[in-house]
Amino acid sequence: MDEACKVVLITGSSRGIGAAIAEVFAKQGALLSITGRNKDKLSEVAKKCKENGSKQVLETIADLTKEEDMNKLMEETIKTFGKLDVLVNNAAMLHVASVEDYTGESFDKILSVNLKAPIYLTKIAKPHLVLTKGNIVNMSSIVTTRTFEGYFMYGITKSGINYFTKTTAARTIRYFLKIDNFCKMYIYIGYRTDSERRCFYIPHAFYFAGFAKDGIRCNAICPGLIATDIYLNFMPKEIVETALTAEASLLNGKVATVEDVANMAVFLASEKAAMVTGECIVIDGGRFITKINE
Numbered sequence: 001m002d003e004a005c006k007v008v009l010i011t012g013s014s015r016g017i018g019a020a021i022a023e024v025f026a027k028q029g030a031l032l033s034i035t036g037r038n039k040d041k042l043s044e045v046a047k048k049c050k051e052n053g054s055k056q057v058l059e060t061i062a063d064l065t066k067e068e069d070m071n072k073l074m075e076e077t078i079k080t081f082g083k084l085d086v087l088v089n090n091a092a093m094l095h096v097a098s099v100e101d102y103t104g105e106s107f108d109k110i111l112s113v114n115l116k117a118p119i120y121l122t123k124i125a126k127p128h129l130v131l132t133k134g135n136i137v138n139m140s141s142i143v144t145t146r147t148f149e150g151y152f153m154y155g156i157t158k159s160g161i162n163y164f165t166k167t168t169a170a171r172t173i174r175y176f177l178k179i180d181n182f183c184k185m186y187i188y189i190g191y192r193t194d195s196e197r198r199c200f201y202i203p204h205a206f207y208f209a210g211f212a213k214d215g216i217r218c219n220a221i222c223p224g225l226i227a228t229d230i231y232l233n234f235m236p237k238e239i240v241e242t243a244l245t246a247e248a249s250l251l252n253g254k255v256a257t258v259e260d261v262a263n264m265a266v267f268l269a270s271e272k273a274a275m276v277t278g279e280c281i282v283i284d285g286g287r288f289i290t291k292i293n294e
């Protein structure tokens with residue numbers, strides 16, 4: 001795949017990590033389909049991407065809680081560029097609440113944006129990715145590696161992203177060969193029943209290749225805490241700053257930046273990562289390892 005004329009669709013690209021991903025892809029000359037709900041912010045990102053080297057940037061206003069908006073997003077992308085090489089499922093929202101404060105309504109909302117939208121977009125992107133042997137980068141989170149106070153709903157959606165990433169990339173299922181007295185061979189998928197256990201079976205691992213059989217890779221990135229609107233929108237700045245200090249890594253006390261995450265997304269989408277699929281890669285300067293050991 002020629003990096004310079006890749007078509008890349010990035011959700012949640014009106015600001016934060018998604019905007020940084022768009023800008024790094026733009027530097028490589030990629031053609032971009034960017035999307036969000038905020039028209040002005042999206043246009044600002046489009047302008048920067050063009051300045052950074054992208055020849056064409058499509059802006060689509062879409063609410064990812066609506067399937068019709070996602071259909072429109074995909075249709076416009078294909079109509080404009082004629083193909084899709086990379087889908088970056090980046091958009092997400094945060095909802096901080098304890099179990100005691102849980103409401104079905106808030107869970108439905110976060111589930112829609114953070115998990116159902118990436119699944120639906122993957123489904124409608126697949127026919128196009130098959131043609132380009134393209135790939136998917138999902139945005140997960142450090143919350144999948146340890147527990148955070150109040151983040152259980154967000155964490156469930158991001159753990160779902162990790163599972164979805166792995167099963168989309170490649171699935172494994174066991175099968176068994178049974179040979180009867182007439183030397184006839186039968187294939188059984190799944191687990192043997194007790195009566196079947198008494199027969200002569202040859203166990204085999206059998207790989208249902210998932211998207212891998214179509215040459216499509218799928219990976220996820222799990223960033224640590226990064227200063228973006230996702231927190232600043234509903235937490236006082238001082239609390240975010242305290243959290244950023246607490247999350248400082250062993251790498252010179254730094255936390256990762258939106259550019260660090262964007263560089264990883266561009267790497268995973270590139271031919272340099274041709275043999276990487278089903279991975280959920282943590283970017284937090286090693287902080288999560290030290291947390292586990294505390």
Ligand SMILES: NC(=O)c1ccc[n+]([C@@H]2O[C@H](COP(=O)([O-])OP(=O)(O)OC[C@H]3O[C@@H](n4cnc5c(N)ncnc54)[C@H](OP(=O)(O)O)[C@@H]3O)[C@@H](O)[C@H]2O)c1
Binds near residue numbers: 013015063089223
């Ligand atoms: N920042 C962190 O510390 C951190 C850490 C780990 C993982 N992440 C993950 O990184 C990704 C990007 O986060 P961020 O920090 O860049 O967040 P952000 O600054 O809040 O940006 C979120 C993006 O998602 C879009 N979005 C949200 N709800 C949407 C909806 N219903 N329909 C369409 N677009 C929607 C927003 O666009 P509009 O407002 O224009 O609609 C915006 O572009 C997310 O998946 C997040 O979970 C972030």
